[in-house]
Amino acid sequence: MPDVLDGDRDPSAIGRIDPRVRIVAAVAFAVAVVSCRDPAALGLGLAAAGGLMLLARLPVLATLRQMIAMDLFVVFILVMLPFTMPGDPLFEVAGLPASRQGLTRAVEIALKANAVVLALLALVGSMSSVTLGHALYRLRVPENLVHLLLFTVRYIDVLHREYQRLRTAMTTRGFQPATTLHTLRSFGYLVGMMLVRALERSERILAAMTCRGFAGQFPLFDEFRLGGRDWLFGAGILGVCTLVVTVEAL
């Protein structure tokens, strides 16, 4: 199953920090980095994010691969920017001039995006989604959103297993996907069946909740406590943010 269902990893230096502090730190870091434009400041931000990744003891290759997956989303904008932004021409491709300003902007965006994603992976990505839900709840994120997240986490695996059962049943009856109308129709049935089952399941869940006296309140138990280490870590991140912003201002 996907990573979202993994539990908290072995406690690394970052894993031992209070999840709430990690979320707030990640947001503060993102705001600081996004507000900068100077390549030196952004480079410093990216380096700091890399340091966090090492502190979180994330597997380097796998993490960089996740980062590249994100880069694929922005790569088109990055490639287009030098050609679409007016400015001093730097070079030409097939008669289209690329501007220096556009290139700078593209580099800027690439640095920002990667620094933010890397910091997010290190600080927030290293906690389980259940912990994330609890921490968001304690940070007073609207309850409905937290429950939406936790319900998704709870049932993504159930739906996945349901999908696999249906898919196996199709395979055992000789189904092989091909570019035919039959394949399309069969996948249509599969998706339709998943939707119907999900709907029915949601009704059964609601019935089970009603039986236990559900009245709109969910219990969330957690034992988060802020210790000296958490404050120290928070102060450290704040220091890094200040440094990045100072380099930008100079």
Place this chain on the structure above:
Amino acid sequence: MPPLIDVSGIHFGYPGRPPVLRGVDLQLFPGERLCLTGANGAGKSTLFHIVVGLLRPSQGRVVAFGRERGAEADFREVRRRAGLVFQDPDDQLFCPTVAEDVAFGPLNLGKSRAEAKAIVTEVLERLGLGHLRDRITHKLSGGEKRLVTLAAVLAMEPDVLLLDEPTNALDEPTTGRIVEILTGLPQAMIVISHDPHFRHEIATRTLRLESGVLFSPR
């Protein structure tokens, strides 16, 4: 002794389909472990849903704990006092952790968080599930999920248990534990089961639902 649950002349049909229940009469007395059997789709689960008011019969009376129940408000008390354990534990365990799921009922009954936590510990220990307390619900095994759903319902201190195929898809040791737990409980219960061996071990009385009516087999 008056019956805890007394339904009479229940008729029910899902829209656009032939009626499933055509005049069901059922009484559950204190101390009884009443087993229900019957073909798939005979309406056994439907009957449970009618008893706790998730479905309303087209005809018939539902009397539970000495009072006739008709409106939604009447059934709130029934749901608290008659704990329904669903067939698929994944429908019932929706909280992220076991402790939160077991606490869900007690908190809905207005217990404080501290009280709810105490109930969680007590119920899990009683069923020998203390080690599952902080586990993530979707990562439990099938047998563990089943036992936790039972704990979640027992945490509400019901007077009656309604169990919908509690041994469905369980291995023998887990089935044995369910037998042990159920026969050790003071509550009266109605148990839907297709497993003759299991019924033989727990039942004090057995009824069969067929063609929309309940029979005493033989």
